[in-house]
Amino acid sequence: MAASMAVASCWVLRGCRDQRLLLGWGRRLCSGGGRAAADARTHFGFQTVSEEEKGEKVYQVFENVAKKYDIMNDSMSLGIHRIWKDIFLHQMNPCPGTQLLDVAGGTGDIAFRFLNYVRSQREHQVRQQLRTHQNLSWQEITKLYQEEEHKSLGGSHVVVCDINKEMLKVGKQKSQCLGYSEGLSWVLGNAEELPFNNDSFDVYTIAFGIRNVTHIDHALQEAYRVLKPGGRFLCLEFSHVNNSLVSSLYDLYSFQVIPVLGEVIAGDWKAYQYLVESIRCFLTQEELKELMEDVGFLKVEYRNLGSGIVAIHSGFKL
């Protein structure tokens, strides 16, 4: 037992040192990647690659992990990603009738939550209506219920748009297994070149997706274009931790545990190595906020969850 503990502590200590080296190395590469943006180079994790290459590599990563994506999310975050997504939906607080575009939402996590949320809001509305109309006849009540069956979402619709065929396939199969059919469509499309008309949606969401987009500013411009005036942009993404204790534990966990889990569960060490590296290279809360403001979003604000492990950015097209 003592021997195994000693081995474990050695492993952890060695890990810390490696990780510090790795982080320093990563930061250098990341800053290099930022400067090199002008000659069409970008970062793929801690590597600097051409923009074209990044698109292909990101595609490969998600193509390989699509089938294990949900299991990996649960095991890596110990189920906490579900809480983050629930908080995200509560912040959106969609009313029945809301038209949502969920970009990079391949496996449908946000879309299914949206449909559940809208359905419960709608039920609440109907109960309220019935309470205020106490003197309704039976005929009126049955009519109301019949109408309700047809419009359990109150006209809400969610379009899931993802660039990855495999992720969409998994999401669509999941929707059939879980019995979601009404008010849900799947479209293969690029966040930087959205295949939708101007002013089409009330809300645009992108959860754990914007980090993987090659030109984030293009994606934001496209989000602005497809939103209706008054529409809301919401982004849930890994961000930068503001607490030094949480930060060191988080770094240790990210670099030492996540790639191992990736190898064991999804059989893909590199994909999860990319995941943790790409999080370190992503914009800070303030940088993303500024980028959103540059594109034209107003009332831009963000909220940190878990000391900034993830952040929710919100902005309006007014």
Add this chain to the structure above:
Amino acid sequence: MLALPRLRLLTWAWRRGNLQAAAGRPFCAAAQEEDGRAGQGQQQQRPPLDPGLLEILACPLSKKSLRYEESTSELINEELGIAYPIIDGIPHMIPQAARMIGKENQEKEPEQT
């Protein structure tokens, strides 16, 4: 030392996840088969594309509206001569997936219809 219980917890979560996945598999596989059959029937009986979705879809390049061609199950941008395929009910709206419609085809198409 702190990492040990956490790792054990993780392997537990992983094993549980795998069990759940294994338990869910037969049901999902059945649903997929059913879906395959339903999909085949759907293609013959009713259009696989939601009209509401067609209304908001646009060409990612020109941002113009598209025409739905039921016979080939494609979304066509007449102006640029590009057709985006709809595969398993999912419109593939990226230029890499699109097909160029030759001028000859375009001329022939009205004759056929």
